[in-house]
Amino acid sequence: MIYFRDVSKIYDNGSVALDHVTVHIEKGEFVFVVGASGAGKSTFIKLLSHEELPSSGTVVVNGIEVNRIAKDRVPYLRRKMGIVFQDFRLLPNKTAAENVAFAMEVIETPRKVIKERVHNVLDLVNLVGKADALPQNLSGGEQQRIAIARAIVNRPLMLIADEPTGNLDPDTSRGIMDLFTKINHMGTTVLMVTHDKQMVDMMNKRVIEIVDGRIVRDEQKGAYGDED
Numbered sequence: 001m002i003y004f005r006d007v008s009k010i011y012d013n014g015s016v017a018l019d020h021v022t023v024h025i026e027k028g029e030f031v032f033v034v035g036a037s038g039a040g041k042s043t044f045i046k047l048l049s050h051e052e053l054p055s056s057g058t059v060v061v062n063g064i065e066v067n068r069i070a071k072d073r074v075p076y077l078r079r080k081m082g083i084v085f086q087d088f089r090l091l092p093n094k095t096a097a098e099n100v101a102f103a104m105e106v107i108e109t110p111r112k113v114i115k116e117r118v119h120n121v122l123d124l125v126n127l128v129g130k131a132d133a134l135p136q137n138l139s140g141g142e143q144q145r146i147a148i149a150r151a152i153v154n155r156p157l158m159l160i161a162d163e164p165t166g167n168l169d170p171d172t173s174r175g176i177m178d179l180f181t182k183i184n185h186m187g188t189t190v191l192m193v194t195h196d197k198q199m200v201d202m203m204n205k206r207v208i209e210i211v212d213g214r215i216v217r218d219e220q221k222g223a224y225g226d227e228d
């Protein structure tokens with residue numbers, strides 16, 4: 001599903017963000033990526049989606065060698081992944097339902113399918129009742145659930161989350177984690193970058209720790225480790 005072989009990323013200013021990283025993530029896994037600020041976690045994610053390219057090494061996602069694909073194949077690659085961020089990134093002038101629908105409109109899904117799928121996915125995140133609300137009238141947790149609905153509406157193979165609970169209180173965060181667990185049980189690979197020690201310790205899932213661009217720990221049923 002995801003394979004990094006001896007991947008390094010050195011930005012133009014000389015920052016070494018990833019340093020000879022080799023890792024393999026199987027379909028259906030639930031993986032936390034942890035590490036101090038500046039360790040290289042976001043870079044790891046950006047290499048998956050072709051937002052950044054590795055300086056050396058190979059990144060393979062779902063059998064596609066990401067660093068070698070033609071530019072016009074990038075949207076096809078990204079369709080295989082749903083991505084959510086700490087700051088939700090909903091379109092402010094669209095309702096919750098329209099935000100989710102938009103992800104399907106851009107790939108020209110028939111209107112009838114959009115209507116049905118948007119309803120189903122809002123039901124999954126328990127927000128059918130907020131379908132017509134604008135983001136500004138939703139709580140942070142609700143906005144994140146809409147962002148997750150948008151991320152999975154096209155049925156991606158993997159859900160990638162960069163500190164999705166970073167702006168949320170512990171109770172709301174737990175709700176988001178329950179949702180990720182549900183999505184994972186439906187067969188979607190989940191990869192989550194987080195600083196949330198409590199959450200990682202509670203979930204008992206695979207933990208990959210990055211320090212200074214290197215993987216220093218990769219444990220099945222791991223814990224967060226020392227506070228950073």
Ligand SMILES: Nc1ncnc2c1ncn2[C@@H]1O[C@H](COP(=O)(O)OP(=O)(O)OP(=O)(O)O)[C@@H](O)[C@H]1O
Pocket residue numbers: 011012013015016017035036037038039040041042043044
């Ligand atoms: N576009 C960029 N140009 C230059 N250096 C960068 C760029 N993006 C990241 N870096 C550097 O690469 C290193 C890794 O950054 P990255 O954002 O991947 O870390 P992170 O673990 O996600 O941090 P945080 O937890 O703070 O988000 C840092 O030293 C950072 O300053």
